[in-house]
Amino acid sequence: MAFPAVDSIRNEIRSLQPYVPGKPIEELERELGISGAIKLASNENPLGPSPHALRAIEETARAGNRYPDGSCYYLREALSAHWDVPADRIAVGSGSNDLIDVLCRIHLGPGDEAVMSNPSFVMFAIAVKVAGGTVVRVPGRNLHHDPKAMLAAVNERTKLVYFANPDNPTGTIVGRNALEDYFRHVPEHVLTILDEAYFEYVTDPDYPDGIEHLRRGRRVAVLRTFSKIHALAGLRVGYGFFTPELASMVHRVRLPFNVTTVGEAAARASLGDADQVRRSREMNATGLAYYRRELPRLGLEITPSWANFVLARFPGSAVEAARALERQGVIIRPMIPFGLAPEYARISVGSPGENERLVEVLRRIV
Ligand SMILES: Cc1ncc(COP(=O)(O)O)c(C=O)c1O
Secondary structure (H helix, E strand, O other): OOOOOOOOOOOOHHHOOOOOOOOHHHHHHHHHOOOEEEEEOOOOOOOOOOHHHHHHHHHHHHHOOOOOOOOOOOHHHHHHHOOOOOOHHEEEOOOHHHHHHHHHHOOOOOOOEEEEEEEEHEEEEEEHHHHHEEEEEOOEEEOOOHHHHHOOOOOOOEEEEEEEEOOOOOOOOOOOOHHHHHHHOOOOOOEEEEEOOHHHHHHOOOOOOHHHHHHHOOOOOEEEEEOOOOHHHOOOEEEEEEHHHHHHHHHOOOOOOOHHHHHHHHHHHOOOOOHHHHHHHHHHHHHHHHHHHHHHOOOEEEEHHHHHHHHHEEEOOOOHHHHHHHHOOOOOOHHHOOOOOEEEEEEOOOHHHHHHHHHHHHHHHH
């Protein structure tokens, strides 16, 4: 049956490139009729959720007939104590993606501009366009953000400047001095978003803590998530720190029940599990060191990443390499959708066994 064309759909939405997530393991196994595939494509935590979170999930699943606490009161209190930020400056979202989207809807309309690095996290660009704003992409320098160039792209139409720190897909960071210098020069009318989804993985002493900038009264929103170090990507809980005024706007715009009862409880339980955080960090550091040693031996160039993945430049097409890897049950993520050349793919750090399997299969195909 043919449906009539719908004129009411906005042109910005028609021209949107949909976000393409990493291929799910089940899909690859179904396609190839194989089992035991591994996924190193979505920057997930191979350790799995904390046992405390699993217990909280079981307990709260029974309350699934009730709507969640729309204010996430207990989780915001726990985050407030953990990070020493007043609860009235905290909002929780269905992943930090939700908060990126809410911030764009709060700030952007036709004619408004949002500055981001290129390459950087594509969901920001999508959220800007959905809100009706214009994305201004500033080429990175050597696969790092270039804060001076980003500053130079700011004008009176700019409402938002977005830093992913560490960045996705590069894993590189903006250091203290560069960020400090940026904040000294950025005009008052701009809100800077510091997306720190991989914050807990970074051990470089030159890595700035976005909360410090908020404490110093800067116009900044700091976003973090339970998807990465806390291994709760499937439960969708992210959070942000804002000025009190912006926090109250976020509460007006976000959906009333954007976080599930189970997600909130699992997040609270995970926040208290320092051992899980430490083990995740250690497993990731071991995996990154292994990639740094082994991947260049196979001709791959990798970025100096601080996150739970590396951006790799293959000697030939990474798209073909990814296809060959998939045939062997290993999923990685070619980076054409992130605006990079076909030689680039992003490879997440898995468990030691998964990392070794990747290297072993790569050795056969590169
Ligand atoms: C830089 C960055 N920000 C935000 C997110 C979204 O995370 P969440 O699962 O909290 O929506 C990701 C996920 O990969 C990311 O890489």
